[in-house]
Amino acid sequence: MSVAIAVLAVLFLLMIIGVPIAISLIWASIAGFLASVYYVPLEVVPQRLLTSVDSFPLLAIPFFMLAGEFMMAGSMGQRIAGFAFATVGWIRSGLAQVSTLTSMFFAGISGSGAADTAAVGKMMIPMMDKKGYDKGFAAATVASAGTIAVVIPPSIPMIVYGVTAGVSIGDLFTAGIIPGILIGFSIMLVNYWVTKKHNYSEEKGKFEFVSFRKAFIEGILALILPLIIIFGIRGGIFTPTEAGAVAAAYAFVISKFIYKDMHWKDVPHTFLNAAKMTAMVVFIIAAANLFGWLLTAEQIPQQLAALVTGISQHPYAILFMFNIVFFIAGCFLNASAAITILTPLLLPVAMSVGIDPVFFGVVMVVNLSIGLITPPVGLDLFIVKGIADVSYDKLVRAVTPFILIMVLDLMIITYIPQISMFLTTL
Numbered sequence: 001m002s003v004a005i006a007v008l009a010v011l012f013l014l015m016i017i018g019v020p021i022a023i024s025l026i027w028a029s030i031a032g033f034l035a036s037v038y039y040v041p042l043e044v045v046p047q048r049l050l051t052s053v054d055s056f057p058l059l060a061i062p063f064f065m066l067a068g069e070f071m072m073a074g075s076m077g078q079r080i081a082g083f084a085f086a087t088v089g090w091i092r093s094g095l096a097q098v099s100t101l102t103s104m105f106f107a108g109i110s111g112s113g114a115a116d117t118a119a120v121g122k123m124m125i126p127m128m129d130k131k132g133y134d135k136g137f138a139a140a141t142v143a144s145a146g147t148i149a150v151v152i153p154p155s156i157p158m159i160v161y162g163v164t165a166g167v168s169i170g171d172l173f174t175a176g177i178i179p180g181i182l183i184g185f186s187i188m189l190v191n192y193w194v195t196k197k198h199n200y201s202e203e204k205g206k207f208e209f210v211s212f213r214k215a216f217i218e219g220i221l222a223l224i225l226p227l228i229i230i231f232g233i234r235g236g237i238f239t240p241t242e243a244g245a246v247a248a249a250y251a252f253v254i255s256k257f258i259y260k261d262m263h264w265k266d267v268p269h270t271f272l273n274a275a276k277m278t279a280m281v282v283f284i285i286a287a288a289n290l291f292g293w294l295l296t297a298e299q300i301p302q303q304l305a306a307l308v309t310g311i312s313q314h315p316y317a318i319l320f321m322f323n324i325v326f327f328i329a330g331c332f333l334n335a336s337a338a339i340t341i342l343t344p345l346l347l348p349v350a351m352s353v354g355i356d357p358v359f360f361g362v363v364m365v366v367n368l369s370i371g372l373i374t375p376p377v378g379l380d381l382f383i384v385k386g387i388a389d390v391s392y393d394k395l396v397r398a399v400t401p402f403i404l405i406m407v408l409d410l411m412i413i414t415y416i417p418q419i420s421m422f423l424t425t426l
Helices: 002-016 021-035 044-051 057-073 076-088 094-107 113-130 135-150 156-165 169-175 177-198 209-223 225-234 240-258 266-297 300-311 315-332 335-352 357-373 379-388 392-415
Strands: none
Touching (some): 002 021, 002 266, 021 044, 021 335, 057 156, 057 240, 076 094, 076 113, 076 209, 094 113, 094 135, 113 379, 135 156, 135 177, 135 392, 156 169, 156 266, 156 335, 156 357, 169 225, 169 240, 169 357, 177 357, 209 225, 209 240, 266 335, 300 315, 300 335, 315 335, 335 357, 357 379, 357 392, 379 392
16 A cells, blocks of 8 residues: 555646656656565566557557548548538537537547547637627537547547457447537537527528528538448457558548549658657556556555455446546546556456446546646637636636536436447447
8 A cells, every 4th residue: 555655646746747648657657666665677668668559459549540631631521510510500509519519429430539629629719609699609619529539430449448458449449429419419418508598690591492402412421431430340350450441541531532623742741640649648657557556566456456355246226336436537637548547447447346447448538538628727628728728717617517517427428328338249
């Protein structure tokens, strides 16, 4: 227990003074090795950092990142937004609904909440501001919708969980479809309620089939990419990693040779952006794996399991306790880091009371997705804050209704497992 205390003390101290999470995890792990009663040579640190990311499934991350960059380098993103506008732009709070639906489509390609939020925010927040929407609400809408990217497949946190837990990434992708759609529609309900309450937009219109058909035809090649990914994986045509490669190649060919709106000079920039985002995610995964390995070596999971099952062995009670842990972790940790640390600790406890590991992964990812918009380190909040140029306190107030509805969605997903598991059983 002394090791756990030393590790947590160092970790929180470093996080409080602003040290990046990956560096904090590495130094906390080193502190744990030094405090351990067992001799652990420090050569273990670089060895574990390298071996933890020496994984074929993790190659899916840079490929999906690259697919998203190719999509934004051309007009695929704008075509998706155009289709979303033709679908829901005519109803009250239309632009808010367009931003949410666009994020749902983007989620089926990028797998990254930050990339989704940045891409949609740059398009939609200035447009909503010009139409008279409150800046805080516009930013909160985009940030909240960006969380869907880590639930609807392909999801980078689900890839991380699948690798860490040793479960089928294809099953995880399938199980995330309905929960992601549920969260998207819930955000749309909040959009409608807030715009009506504060009278942000008086836009009213009617659905125009001609415009819808035109937008669908113009964007069909971009819209079918998520279907290619999902049906390709579920049909056994390719693995999730191969699906990422196919998605990147498809986005490049469509943008460069079909739509012809991506130039060769854009290619190095897209590779660089994808490499930067991949490096950030993989560095966090490596550091979190080292941290988790230390906790496992000190038998912290066994101690935690005894503590939790001593309180209750009912699956619903355990899921409730775990949801509290996930929510708190999401407020301070990157989703990939939290998954890598908590999965080896909590999954054995969940499986011991009969909780399906795929379902457990969906609950964990949905819960941690809320962390993208919760203070103090919600990544999506900082992204939209810069785009909208709005104060942080105003943004937190505006995002609160979205956090509440997503917590309600989390409870529904947790206690009605069929919502997640229905498609995996077909």
